[in-house]
Amino acid sequence: MQIRAFWRDIRFLQVLAQVVFILFLALAAGFLYANVSANLARQGLTVGYGFITNPASFDIGESYIPYQSSDSYGRAILVGLVNTLVVSALGILLTTIVGIIAGIARLSSNWLISRLAGAYVGVIRNTPLIIQLMFWYFGIILQLPAVKEAVALPGPVYLTQRGIYLPWYEAMPSFDSWRIYVWLALASIVIIWFIFRGIQSRSDLPIPLWWYLAYILAPVLILWVGLLFQPEPPLKVNIPELTGLNFRGGLQLTPEFAALLFGLVVYTGSFIAEIVRAGIQAVSLGQVEAARSLGLTTGQTLQLVIFPQALRVIIPPLTSQYLNLAKNSSLAIAIGYPDLFSIAGTVINQTGAVLEVIVIIMLSYLSMSLFTSLLMNIYNSRVRLVER
Amino acid sequence: MRKTMTLVTVLALASIMLAACGGAAPAPAGEPVTVKETVIVTVEVTPEGGGGVAETTPVAPPVAGGERLQTVLDRGNVVCGVHGTFQGFGFLDTAGAWTGFDVDFCRAWAAALFNDADAVEFRALSAQDRFTALQSGEVDVLSRNSTWTWTRDAELGLTFGPVTFYDGQAIMARKDIVSEASAGLDALEGANVCVQSGTTTELNLADQFRAAGVNYTPVVFEDQNLAFQAYEEGRCDAITSDRSQLATQGQAVLSNFADHVILDVVMSKEPLAPAVAQGDDKWADVVHWVVYGMIQAEELGITSQNVDEFLTSEDPVVRRLLGVEGELGSKLGLSNDFAYRAIKLVGNYGEVYERNLASYGLARGQNALWTEGGLMYAPPFR
DSSP, rough: OOOOGGGOHHHHHHHHHHHHHHHHHHHHHHHHHHHHHHHHHTTTOOOOOOOSSSOOOOOOOOOOOOOOTTTBBHHHHHHHHHHHHHHHHHHHHHHHEEEEEEHHHHOOOHHHHHHHHHHHHHHTTTOOOOOOOOIIIIIIGSSOOOOOGGGGEETTEEEEETTTEEOEEEEEEEGGGHHHHHHHHHHHHHHHHHHHHHHHHHOOOOOGGGGGHHHHHHHHHHHHHHHHHSSOOEEEEOOEEEETTOOOOOOOEEEHHHHHHHHHHHHHHHHHHHHHHHHHHHHHHHHHHHHHHHHOOOHIIIIIIHHHHHHHHHHHHHHHOOOOOOOOGGGGGGTOOOOHHHHHHHHHHHOOOOHHHHHHHHHHHEEEEEEEEHHHHHHHHSSSSSOO | OHHHHHHHHHHHHHHHHHHSSSTTTOOOTTTTGGGGGGGOOOOOOOOOSSSSHHHOSSSSSOOOOTOOHHHHHHHSSSEEEEOOOEEETTOOOOOSSSSSSHHHHHHHHHHHHHHHTTTTTEEEETTTTTTHHHHTTSSEEEOSSSBOOOOOIIIITTEEEOOOEEEEEEEEEETTOOOOOOOOOGGGEEEEEEEEEHHHHHHHHHHHHHHHTOOOOEEEEEEEEHHHHHHHHOSEEEEEEHHHHHHHHHHHSSSSSSEEESSSSSOOEEEEOOOOEEEEEHHHHHHHHHHHHHHHHHHHTTTTHHHHHHHTTOHHHHHHHTTTSSOOHHHHHHHHTTTHHHHHHHHHHHHHHHHHHHGGGGOOOSSSBBTTTSSSSOOOOO
8 A cells, every 4th residue: 555645645634623623622621611610719619519408498489399498409400390391391282283283274275264374473483482471471361350350261260360270180098999990091092002003004094083082982981980899089179269368279370380381382383383384385286186186085185195294394393393492491580480490590599509500400401302302303213204 | 423423512512511601601590581681881981090901901801819909990990780670779760870879889989999980880780690790700899789698708709798778678568468567477378479589588588488387379580570560460469578679669660559568577687788709808898998988978977068178177087088188098009088089979878878768768777877876887997
């Protein structure tokens, strides 16, 4: 092999460029690290996570896990994380529904429906989210009547400026003996899914829509059998009641939670609507015409021809909208919902551990986003065009 | 190649994290929410003595201990962290002018240093950002109704003092819920209480209600004005804050202040004091003694109106304070007449109080001079 001058060797140059780049990054990181340590040393501050077990001594308005002010800072941050997860998960679910409906509506041949959907997308997509959150919170929810003049809807559902109160279920002491029936009911759903898949793989025709009722009927039947052996029901309905200054019992959606959820769902939904529209329009018209000429109905065309192909275009940008929704939930701080960012901010202020808490915040959001991406990537690889 | 990419990603991530926390970015909590921070009023200044140096050193890079005074003198103005939307204490009005009790102390430091009460650059800081801004050297001094506590003094690396306003936490409720100011906290059983996050108030609220065994739900806002707005709209039954803040903000923000009652319960001690970064005693001394000079001036009856007449006074205490004799100022690294300048251009402590807070019906109380039964007391100028 002929030995050439190494600076003319393309392989060497490629490696060199990478080494230089990494050295540069390492230098930059080193400079930043030195800067931080020098500043901390100058202030006489130390870095460490010792504070995390100290009592937080502040209260949190709403929490899905038990928490009181004598619990630790770590626990408080966990409460915030759970609050963020709850609002993000619910938000992603609802915004997908809103987005798909609005996206299809934009393509509707009905003039009014398509214009309404267009106006929704146009207005919502082009105004800042923080303004919309303020509008939902101060403009809509806090303008509802006071607790004593609550709007009572059938249910009873109470709409007040202190939140929305719904009847909710509460576990009875007999719940334990019901466990077997609950598991059976869940198992029946899985079994039906497998049965349907089996039928589908042996047939070219889609399963008639009404067959899907089995998903509901089978569990209900099992629970009904349970009722024959266990006269006492496992759950009881807990109806909200006005006691003292506020409603007690039932399920309360606080104004902060409701405003944040509405805001995030409506905002992200407008982006998803455009993604869905683009996805559907990306399916060539020839596919639709071919489906129609085979005699498929409009519904079948949508279900069997358009959506499977549109999903390939829709899923990747949809993933980034989901990530956006989760990250945008940190705007909760403006309307007083105790999410991760808001509580972590309080912890920073009470402990002064800026660096440590920021790292926790970043890692939390990072793992949330990576997990969401992972799930969506798995799904994406399943709907991808499979070439044989 | 894949491994290299992973390494690069990790490094990039690490540098982003460090950058977010480093001295260059003092407000890590600054998501788009903290709009207040961008309100900056730059005051044009002719640098005194330092010559052209001021132009080449824009806003304070963090300096080693003992150099802050020189940095400020070279720069030609004081960068002062204030509230921004708190009427009576730190408020940027619609005409773009800064007013308030805390703001006037910023002016006093500028007057003492530069003989120009306008040589101040105000930085509006949120409750969450304020201490970080001070630690990172973004502001020279923080005069933003901040409570002096052990944690802040020791763990956050700050030096507080002297107390400019003795305050206490109070709670305000609607009259239809609590009719008497003398009612106890148990009148608020089951109440929703609006509170600002990142304050000592938030902690005291938890402590006091826990001690009293009263159940409540906190509704925490990042901004005091939003907390007041939510209270006004009826989201909360009560709102808690420093008594001074409830009185001033209550009158400024609430549509009908008479429908609300501030309970007599004192929930905490809240000594509000200016703060500087720890480790720079020289700069801390300047901050402290200008304030003491204003308190001493009130005790001696020297006001911005009559200070010139006192220049000819025979009283050695007066002469030392005003820099007519002795070298008190130059020992601090200032001009000998630093107190004279502050008094002449801004006023004594009583004048500052009267100008900013009297209209809100806040009586002097604990903030009267020690000679009148209050707590305001300056160490001797000698």
